[in-house]
Amino acid sequence: MADKFHRYDVQVVWTGNEGTGTSSYRGYSRSHVIQAKGKPPINGSSDPSFRGDPTRWNPEELLLASLSACHKLWYLGLCAEAGIVIVAYLDNPQGTMVEQSDGAGQFT
Incomplete structure (x- = not known):
């Protein structure tokens, strides 16, 4: 039997630029959106211990x-x-x- 290959494509878009990019560790949000064609987006962030949004995955x-x-x-x-x-x-x-x-x- 021949090998099967399964390809998965997602996109992670950082949405946390609060105007100054990553000019300082505290100056940006960790928010991002995980996307894949034809599927609802997943709102993500980092763990709250790392300045993340606790309402996001x-x-x-x-x-x-x-x-x-x-x-x-x-x-x-x-x-x-x-x-x-x-x-x-x-x-x-x-x-x-x-x-x-x-x-x-x-x-x-």
């Missing part, structure tokens, strides 16, 4: 949601192929990011 939340959704779809597919009927599914993923003293970060 942050990359860490989107990472958790993506991993959870991927796992759910894989699991449901396996169940369907095995003849196991699933009638509901709920996941409450949690993640922890460690911000290191040098400014680097990682999920643990």
Whole structure:
């Protein structure tokens, strides 16, 4: 069987220029919009700890949601192929990011 390639195209548009661009760390908003053709936009920002808007999705939340959704779809597919009927599914993923003293970060 030949390999299959699946291409995904999105656009992330920074909407946080408050008139002076990134002239200072506190001088701009972290707001952005994630877009893909034919789909509703997703309003994003950084985590509030990094001067982000708490009413918008942050990359860490989107990472958790993506991993959870991927796992759910894989699991449901396996169940369907095995003849196991699933009638509901709920996941409450949690993640922890460690911000290191040098400014680097990682999920643990």
